[in-house]
Amino acid sequence: MITYPPEFFASSSPNTAFEMIQRVPGFGLDTGNSEARGLAGAQGNVLIDGSRPSSKTDDLFEILHRIPAASVERIELIRGGAPGIDMQGRSVIANVVLKRDASSQMALETNAYFYRDGYVGPSIKAQYSRREGEQLTEVAFSATTDRTGATAQGNRTRYDAASVPIQQADLDLWDRYRDASVRGSILRRFGGGKLRVNALLDYANTNNAQDITILSGAGFNDHNQDVNHTWSGEFGVNWTKALGPRTELNLVALQRGSRERYDSSSYNGGGATSEFDEDSLGGESIVRGTLKFRQSDRWSFEGGGEAAYNFLDNASTYSQNGARVLLPNAQVRVSELRGEVFGQGTFRPSSSLTLEAGLKVEQSTISQSGDTDKAKSFVYPKPRAQLTWVPGTGHQIRLRAERSVGQLNFGDFSASTEINLGTVAGGNADLEPQKQTIFEAVYERRFWGKGAVELTLQHIEIDDVIDIIPLVGGFDAVGNIGSGTVNLAQARITLPFDKIGIANALLQVRLAAQKSDVTDPLTGQHRRLSREIAFGCGVSFNHDLSGGKFSYGFEHGCNQDKWTAYRVREVRTLDNDPFVSIYGQWKPNPKLTVRVDLGNLTNIKLVNGREVHAGPRNTTPIAFNEQRAIRQGQYLFLQLRHVL
Numbered sequence: 094m095i096t097y098p099p100e101f102f103a104s105s106s107p108n109t110a111f112e113m114i115q116r117v118p119g120f121g122l123d124t125g126n127s128e129a130r131g132l133a134g135a136q137g138n139v140l141i142d143g144s145r146p147s148s149k150t151d152d153l154f155e156i157l158h159r160i161p162a163a164s165v166e167r168i169e170l171i172r173g174g175a176p177g178i179d180m181q182g183r184s185v186i187a188n189v190v191l192k193r194d195a196s197s198q199m200a201l202e203t204n205a206y207f208y209r210d211g212y213v214g215p216s217i218k219a220q221y222s223r224r225e226g227e228q229l230t231e232v233a234f235s236a237t238t239d240r241t242g243a244t245a246q247g248n249r250t251r252y253d254a255a256s257v258p259i260q261q262a263d264l265d266l267w268d269r270y271r272d273a274s275v276r277g278s279i280l281r282r283f284g285g286g287k288l289r290v291n292a293l294l295d296y297a298n299t300n301n302a303q304d305i306t307i308l309s310g311a312g313f314n315d316h317n318q319d320v321n322h323t324w325s326g327e328f329g330v331n332w333t334k335a336l337g338p339r340t341e342l343n344l345v346a347l348q349r350g351s352r353e354r355y356d357s358s359s360y361n362g363g364g365a366t367s368e369f370d371e372d373s374l375g376g377e378s379i380v381r382g383t384l385k386f387r388q389s390d391r392w393s394f395e396g397g398g399e400a401a402y403n404f405l406d407n408a409s410t411y412s413q414n415g416a417r418v419l420l421p422n423a424q425v426r427v428s429e430l431r432g433e434v435f436g437q438g439t440f441r442p443s444s445s446l447t448l449e450a451g452l453k454v455e456q457s458t459i460s461q462s463g464d465t466d467k468a469k470s471f472v473y474p475k476p477r478a479q480l481t482w483v484p485g486t487g488h489q490i491r492l493r494a495e496r497s498v499g500q501l502n503f504g505d506f507s508a509s510t511e512i513n514l515g516t517v518a519g520g521n522a523d524l525e526p527q528k529q530t531i532f533e534a535v536y537e538r539r540f541w542g543k544g545a546v547e548l549t550l551q552h553i554e555i556d557d558v559i560d561i562i563p564l565v566g567g568f569d570a571v572g573n574i575g576s577g578t579v580n581l582a583q584a585r586i587t588l589p590f591d592k593i594g595i596a597n598a599l600l601q602v603r604l605a606a607q608k609s610d611v612t613d614p615l616t617g618q619h620r621r622l623s624r625e626i627a628f629g630c631g632v633s634f635n636h637d638l639s640g641g642k643f644s645y646g647f648e649h650g651c652n653q654d655k656w657t658a659y660r661v662r663e664v665r666t667l668d669n670d671p672f673v674s675i676y677g678q679w680k681p682n683p684k685l686t687v688r689v690d691l692g693n694l695t696n697i698k699l700v701n702g703r704e705v706h707a708g709p710r711n712t713t714p715i716a717f718n719e720q721r722a723i724r725q726g727q728y729l730f731l732q733l734r735h736v737l
Contacts, residue, residue, distance in 0.1 A: 097167060097169075097170065105641040108734065109157060113162055113168060117170055118542075118587045119537070119545030120185065140187070141191070144333065148327060148347075158220075163198075165190070170185070172185045184491055184533075195225040197222065198221070200735065201217075202219075204217075204731065227280065229278070229289075230280075232276075236274075240268050241268055242725045243266055243268035244268050249261075250262075251310070251718065253717060254714060264304075266303050270299040271297070274294065275293065275294055283332065284332070288331070289331040294325075295326070298323075316359065321355045324353075327347070327348070330344075330345070330346045330347075331344070339387045344382050349377040356368075356371075367413045369410070370409065371509075372407070373406065375404065379400070384396055391441045391442065394436070396437070397435060404427065404503075405426070405503035406426045407426070424464050429503075432457075445482060445483040446481070449477075449480075452475070455471075469525075471526070477493075479494075488539075490534075491537070494530070495533075501526050514703075521564065524572055535548065544588055545585070546587075549581070549583040558575060558611050560574045560611070561659065562661070563614075576611075577610055577611035579607065580607070580608050584602075586601070602631070603630065607626065607627060615659075616711045621657065623656075626652070630650070630652035633646065634646050645675070649673050650672045661709055662709065663704055663705045670695065676689065676691070683736075685733075686733070687731075689731055698722060703718065705717055705718070
């Protein structure tokens, strides 16, 4: 464990716990996956006072932004496990330890994106927090109206099988989104322990439109539009009580619900029309209990169980030229009742050696009704072991072996569409979760106080790989295509510049190379996993001046995002240029922060390709090739944060 007191961060004068976490050497924030069912594996890699938040929708990014830096006692970086610490299967986590002093803060933040075409996307955030000892009250509100990278201009070119251009068209893409949320939480003493209650409400609305104007070649101008409305809410309770000097009980209950309405339509100059409408209702109920026992600084144990019930009730319709088209699983209700029991132990035979081993056993029953009535039950044991060795000061080696089971996306059981591309997919009632076994070796070297190098090697064996399969009737669907492997090599470097005379400057670099192998279900040939990026790279630089009063830096995605995805009738490719952004920040006083970002400085080119066949790509010729090239334009981001 490495401890970072507030003095470590003084040179950057952080406002929030999030800004402190950003400057922990060799640590990358993972906010978790709110779409994962249940709590196990859904939460991120940061603890607050040794506990994980009892919320899934309110992610760590927002939670850490609501914690004033002045309220942080220290940040602990825990690598390879430690007795009494809930690592939740992660190798490295950060623990934000808060002060017990009475404090309160109210902050107002106004942001705006300014785009080249004159559009301005504003947002506002307001938050209040009050802490006194172990009591806490938090309230936050936010609202945004903006657009995304889906607003862009470009062109589309189609070629025949001999690569001769047959059509040229202009693309005009437009989108807007609006969202609003209110959330709050309280922490109080209750029943001899600590009770935390949190609740939130969210609303989001997105609109997308695409206009295709034919410049040359056969075809008609085309217009597509998508509209989506989503309402969601969450209520969670977390109770922790010490049952003795070495034993602790933690109970969590969580309820989530959502309603989504999606409408998509298309029409062209030739009079052809298509419409897809979808209405879905979803929910999740979770209860989880964990009992921890810390025998000593060398031994600790924990065990418990979790039960979760999830459902998605989905109804969709699709029509072409006013005539209804029947889709597989257009009307379906999918539910899962899942239970998991777990136990693990942590043993430190010496100060340089830590062994962590555990076993989870998951039982899941997935049921469907509607167009298809079916139920399946699965039982999956998930063992895990990790060995951490510290051969010397500043050095650490971690070895891990773990079996994990992926979670199914309920939306894959029902029909879906991409009207802007003219494709429709059916639902698959026979979908099974993807299973994988991970073998990992990590070497970490700490140096110069703020410097770190982390080298990672991974080998992953995958069963029931999830990809695209053909259905009876000619539709595509998400399905299982067999087994596969993934090999990964990654390096993360945090380099302080103090040694070369540039104080409080930090360069962070990430390099990753990945190679996978799977058998294509149509051709029988070996290929990579769909959408795999073979090489990843990112560079960021930050420099704090005058005790954090001024800061500047840049981010560069130095890899070229490039992947291939395989469908039944087509092969899709993505080839994007690397992005560059710079920022400057000024804190004229401790209560006011002004930040300016210049994004997408090089106005990157994003290229999507499609090789479309007349039927299954293994038995039919190429009908046409298509290339879409767009540019999103540069933007300026302005942020004003004022502590009232």
